[in-house]
Amino acid sequence: MGEQTTLEKLNRQLQRVSGEPFYQQRLGQTAVQINSIADFEQLPLVEQGAFAVDAYAETTPRGSFYNEEIVRINLTPSAQGLRPVYLTRNDVQNVAKINAETLRDAGVTEQDIAITTLSYSLFPAGMMIHEGFEALGAKMIPVGPGDSERTRALIEQWGVTVLYGNPSFALKLAEEGIENIRVLFAGGEPFSAIDGYKDGLRQKMGSDTVLIESYGLAECTPFARECRFETGMHIVEEWLYVEVIDPITGDVLPHGQVGELVVTHLEKEAMPLIRYRTGDLAMLERSPCGCGRSLTIKGGIRGRVGSMKKVKGVKVYPEQIRALLDDYPPTAKRAFELHISASQKSYLGLRLDGSVLTEEQQTTFVQQFKKALVIVPSEILYGDITDPKTHWKEID
């Protein structure tokens, strides 16, 4: 999509939200018009917290986003309790259309019989995915979450070829024996982020199986999805404008740098997101893919903004460091611990576990660490890792 079209869509959307009290307060009383992407990048960012409070009825009984055009109210858990996700009839149809396109890009055809084991109630995903399959023209059995035995029986009996569900559930099914699943859409839990998981699942399901990862927010689904070439998760650019920002300064970062994903809805009518901070860290890249899309989240979601630390002026993400251990056995991910001083902003200690990493591996890791983080550890310690679940320890 050309920059001119993007600008037009952004302006149309800014015009539309000029009637929303939430955005009026942030963008000004009159409709904002922008002349360039640079202009757009000057607009205020929207924090999840502020959005959730407004959506969750602090301003009016149902929040300032509630209006008569809404037909569907999904709910999503938040710190404020279950908060609403609103959709108009056009939104429902647009989301179905976009899902249909990305499902087709992933290899689904009209001949496929698909099931989803996502929940259809309260939360958005189940129905929206279902509607995407129907819009494509595939045949969908709305199975919903349930026991694997019944699901396996239905897959077998119906010759189901496409499964949309939790990867752990798919793995269970594969181990109990299912055949003919050509495309697996993984949703609802980490997938690519877990080392070797995707390959292990493919091995269990058959080497021809296409494994598709998707990324979404309850307020914005679909967001990004892999295609059958598995080159990363593509952004649907006609529906979303996506930026990556420095989570501290808020400056927009160029493609190729890791930062916080920020999203703007280009068409959504109810509760649209404008420069909405997802809190998720990722890197964008533009390179043409065989499926026709080009803007891609490379290397999956790299953690949450909250996990970022700053040492000697350099941003450090534990997920980024963990990724350095990709060539080691999976247990190696627990083999390091970062010690950061709460008072001195310049102390970074690295503890390595010799019971997991060989001496050679430790040396390699330290070299990679220096290369990747630009900074060198103030101190390297050796010994047991006290808590394998966290890689951070604040000292002082």
Next chain:
Amino acid sequence: MGEQTTLEKLNRQLQRVSGEPFYQQRLGQTAVQINSIADFEQLPLVEQGAFAVDAYAETTPRGSFYNEEIVRINLTPSAQGLRPVYLTRNDVQNVAKINAETLRDAGVTEQDIAITTLSYSLFPAGMMIHEGFEALGAKMIPVGPGDSERTRALIEQWGVTVLYGNPSFALKLAEEGIENIRVLFAGGEPFSAIDGYKDGLRQKMGSDTVLIESYGLAECTPFARECRFETGMHIVEEWLYVEVIDPITGDVLPHGQVGELVVTHLEKEAMPLIRYRTGDLAMLERSPCGCGRSLTIKGGIRGRVGSMKKVKGVKVYPEQIRALLDDYPPTAKRAFELHISASQKSYLGLRLDGSVLTEEQQTTFVQQFKKALVIVPSEILYGDITDPKTHWKEID
């Protein structure tokens, strides 16, 4: 809808199903054309069993109704296991449109916030009802089945005004305290058929609450629904052609007589029903209602065909006799037993339980019995009722 339009629609539908092997076998190899309703009434009736076997993959792996236009496969329990209900994209949209119209007739508006506690997975009802509310433009929270505490909290928090769910669940909610429900759609379990239930529920929910009963089959939903005038369940005549037949001879009965409901889809594309025997007993009446519809199922569903007995050439339904006890306390429904001779087609014994019915009530009941059934009991016995759940005992 005029007879000419009905004829045109019936002919279009007969033309459409001429490609379905199932109907080809029954109606002939070439497309059947009819010149009158009388012609239509000569076409073969379709038995549930034969339909289920065909739908359930005896002929081809997915039954002869399976085709490329299908987008949704719902399942429904049957003697043959879970069998499919197919819908094309047009079917999905048409069902949503009809549901929207009948929900509007029942008093739902765009301003309403509705929830349904029906299941969205596997079975057809939940999603179809949801889509009906969305097509109308009302706001729907897809709650699904679950604990009454959460449902009650959502009703309160959102100011929910319309509830579509099991009446027993609604009663539970009402007893725990809910306000503002203007319209209750009862589904999933008996309602009007249970004496005093509807009135009791209305009392609990507030006397202004509209209580709507619907009738449907998994293969054909919606079928009939009450409107806000509560004059009986109206047939959506532009979508369905409904007959009442003598369950033994198969002859079409005039309006005002109780018999088996037989249904023909006028527009459905996937797995359409043509003269399909529902197995349910009811009476049709045509009288204009304030909502604009006129063809109505009066007095609810009166039982299943299997429960009918023939004595002295007269059809006897236990549900019909049970209804005679409407003026007595509910326990009185268990106060009679009919004895029928398996060998002699002319013996009908009536046993009355004096521990439940007073002598006066027994006398009244016998009088009403004679009046309603035309025939008189060969014998009237007095004493305990052995099995309160069944009202029939075959003797000899």
